[in-house]
Amino acid sequence: MKQSPFPPHYRHEHGPIKNVNEVIKERLTIGQKAADWIAAKVGSWHFIIGQSLLLTLWALLNVTAWVRHWDPYPFILMNLVLSLQAAYTAPMIMMSQNRKADHDRIEAHVDYEVNLKAETEIQVILENLEAQNTVIAEIHKMLEELRNKRAGET
Template identity: 60%
Template sequence: MPFFHLSAEEREQLLQLRAEKPARRPKAIQTDTGQRIADLVARTVGSWRFIVIQSALLVVWIALNVTGYVLQWDPYPFILLNLALSFQAAYTAPIIMMSQNRQSEIDRAHAEFDYRVNVKAELEIEALHAKLDALREQEILKMMGIIERLSEHLAVHQPQESPAPDPAPGWSVMRPED
């Protein structure tokens, strides 16, 4: 199949992309157990449900310790509460970062996939335009040949000088006066 206006590099790339069929589906990225756990933690901590539950627990913790309804296991400066929240933040932040890094890898893979599909589409469209241009050129050449043959045919079969026909018999043609 000819590629009319494509460079050698573009032709090679198009043939490679056609063989790969990149428009089908991006490759699935393999995940291990740690990555799945990181995604689960990031999904959980990044949800409104988590925020509402944690806020409710904090309010209950503070209320119970301020009122002294139960033994005040964590009096006013709430040192134990601060320790628990610091512990949670210290472990949650790196886990969320792991999940974000993996999501970045997925996004890069999808961007690469989209790029390859777009390049293939661009090259295919360029090849189609070249084919259409070639077909149009052939059609124009054929029509020019037909017109030349008709002109030759008319020149042979048409009398040389024929009087101009009267535009409308019975009517006079008005001419501007000099």
């Protein structure tokens, strides 16, 4: 292993920074993936438009009697279906949101750790620069003394 030319005070070592998204994605359970999928689908315009078309078709078919009335006005069966849909999708959406809030907390913690590492590295760089400034000032002083000494000899 190559030896660093800098004293231990100027060296800094830390572990790799992890991608929070990859770590969390690896740990997802099937239920969490399903909740995210449902939340993504239900919270989209495709779902809203599709459901609106389906409900309009349901109402038209039952009001106009083009097909046998399976759910006459006031559409009690349709209300039951919508209630069941809401009863199952709302908790899944909440599970997905809660998990995403946990994800945000973990991401904030990782950001904090990155900031601490950056602060440590910046401090090491500043100390190194200060040491270099001190050495440069000493060299400058020595050169001035040499120049003055030579000027005095001539």
